[in-house]
Amino acid sequence: MQLLSLLGPIDVIEPFVEYVVLALVLLNMGTRWFAYRNYSKQATDDDRETLDRWIPHELSNLLLVLGSFYFLTTHHHAGIVLSSLVLGLFITDFFEVEARAVEMRRGVPLDKPKGALTASFVVFLYVAYLSLFSFIKPFWSAVV
Numbered sequence: 001m002q003l004l005s006l007l008g009p010i011d012v013i014e015p016f017v018e019y020v021v022l023a024l025v026l027l028n029m030g031t032r033w034f035a036y037r038n039y040s041k042q043a044t045d046d047d048r049e050t051l052d053r054w055i056p057h058e059l060s061n062l063l064l065v066l067g068s069f070y071f072l073t074t075h076h077h078a079g080i081v082l083s084s085l086v087l088g089l090f091i092t093d094f095f096e097v098e099a100r101a102v103e104m105r106r107g108v109p110l111d112k113p114k115g116a117l118t119a120s121f122v123v124f125l126y127v128a129y130l131s132l133f134s135f136i137k138p139f140w141s142a143v144v
Contacts (some may be wrong), residue, residue: 014074019130021082024060024067025124031057032093032120037115039097041138043104049104051101061090078130089119 013020035057042051068086072079096113103110133140 017071017074018127021064021067021071022124022127022131024064025127028057028060028064028089029120029124031060032113032116036110039100040110040143041102043100043110048104051097051104053097056122057093061093075130081125081129082123085119085123089116089123092116092119 031054035054038054040053042048064086068079068083072083093113093116096116100113101109
């Protein structure tokens with residue numbers, strides 16, 4: 001008897017969903033770095049009034065949120081935790097860009113996005129634990 005899949009054709013990535021989300025987190029961390037460089041360039045322009053959000057980073061945020069929601073459909077407990085962390089990262093990232101815009105309007109040097117970097121590192125640690133624990137499980141089981 002064949003079970004119906006929840007999301008149909010995209011359920012082919014279900015066995016690899018942890019690795020897909022790990023790749024999305026790493027992509028998001030990379031685009032965050034490029035976005036900060038872009039914001040720094042925008043801040044040096046004298047005729048700029050506001051910062052323009054960097055579209056590739058916003059798309060990586062969206063993909064990360066959607067990936068965590070898909071992970072929620074496959075692994076419920078871990079998916080709730082991951083989705084909560086990712087939504088916290090999304091909100092933190094939104095306010096970090098607004099803080100950079102305020103700094104630019106005040107004419108002070110831009111700070112690094114410390115809150116979003118910390119939140120993305122926490123998300124990375126959790127996803128790395130979920131996806132890479134199977135590699136160290138034999139060693140961990142031997143000790144514990």
